[in-house]
Amino acid sequence: MKCVITRGALQRQLRRFRTRGESIGFVPTMGDLHVGHLSLIHRARRENDRVVVSIFVNPKQFGPNEDYRRYPRNLKRDARLCRRAKVDIIFTPAAAQIYPADFQTSVDVERFGKLLCGKDRPGHFKGVATVVAKLFHWVVPDRAYFGLKDYQQAVIIRQMARDLGFSVGLRFCPLVREGDGLAASSRNRYLSVEERKRALALYSALKRGRELIRRGTREAALVERKLRNYLSRFVDRIHYVTVVDPDSLENVRRIRGSVLIAVAVRVGKTRLIDNLKVSVH
Ligand code: PAF
Numbered sequence: 001m002k003c004v005i006t007r008g009a010l011q012r013q014l015r016r017f018r019t020r021g022e023s024i025g026f027v028p029t030m031g032d033l034h035v036g037h038l039s040l041i042h043r044a045r046r047e048n049d050r051v052v053v054s055i056f057v058n059p060k061q062f063g064p065n066e067d068y069r070r071y072p073r074n075l076k077r078d079a080r081l082c083r084r085a086k087v088d089i090i091f092t093p094a095a096a097q098i099y100p101a102d103f104q105t106s107v108d109v110e111r112f113g114k115l116l117c118g119k120d121r122p123g124h125f126k127g128v129a130t131v132v133a134k135l136f137h138w139v140v141p142d143r144a145y146f147g148l149k150d151y152q153q154a155v156i157i158r159q160m161a162r163d164l165g166f167s168v169g170l171r172f173c174p175l176v177r178e179g180d181g182l183a184a185s186s187r188n189r190y191l192s193v194e195e196r197k198r199a200l201a202l203y204s205a206l207k208r209g210r211e212l213i214r215r216g217t218r219e220a221a222l223v224e225r226k227l228r229n230y231l232s233r234f235v236d237r238i239h240y241v242t243v244v245d246p247d248s249l250e251n252v253r254r255i256r257g258s259v260l261i262a263v264a265v266r267v268g269k270t271r272l273i274d275n276l277k278v279s280v281h
Helices: 007-018 035-047 075-084 110-114 123-141 150-166 188-189 194-197 201-214 218-231
Strands: 002-004 025-029 051-055 089-091 142-149 169-173 237-244 257-265 270-279
Touching: 002 007, 002 237, 007 025, 007 051, 007 089, 007 123, 007 194, 025 123, 025 169, 035 051, 035 169, 051 075, 051 123, 075 089, 089 201, 110 123, 110 188, 142 150, 150 169, 150 257, 150 270, 188 270, 194 201, 194 257, 194 270, 201 218, 201 257, 201 270, 218 237
Parallel strands: 002 089, 025 051, 025 142, 051 089, 142 169
Antiparallel strands: 237 257, 257 270
């Protein structure tokens, strides 16, 4: 496994693979790898000749009062996990590589970027789309892997790839839960034992929502109200609890076909998101 930090070194390695006709799977991450990332890496490993993992805590996707500085960074451990998972290249650029002085260009998936998390994290998805576009240009992967815990991010990347004509094959992979049901996330590290117990209410709320729908509730506002009431007993702030169309991310009124129940809350100082897709026939 090679660990490279510059675009030049990355592309020299990639050229070697390409001249041999080898396919490249790409897993962009911000590091602090967990079971969710590993599931993406394992799938990339199965589906490609070579696997590239980028580790870059992207400053442009954090708001001024968010956790950029304290976001967990653990390159040694990440490298060990990647080696074990048979990753070929880890790319860990410095911020100045990705955003040289006078960097001015950004990619904004305008409508999707303003919904759901975009409302209380202005600029977040612009930062995500910009860095992913740049990484796609540098790696030119055959396939790229993203987890569906960040469902809105997945929709935005799909739209961005379509709008800008990236020919990468996008693979969106199921959300992975830890043993107690909490969706795997690097931010789970921030939770105290007591907060973690309360955070389990997210998944319980989603399952309650699914049960309501399965038992015949079709009014989305009613599902949202019940889940909000339930969650308010456990979490410190509810950013949103919403039932949306899984493709357009627009709110639905009547539930039919497939819907996504999406939640974002704060427990202590930690912002957590989760979602569950529910289909009715
Ligand atoms: O999902 C993440 O870890 C990040 O948003 C991503 C896609 C690596 C972009 O920084």
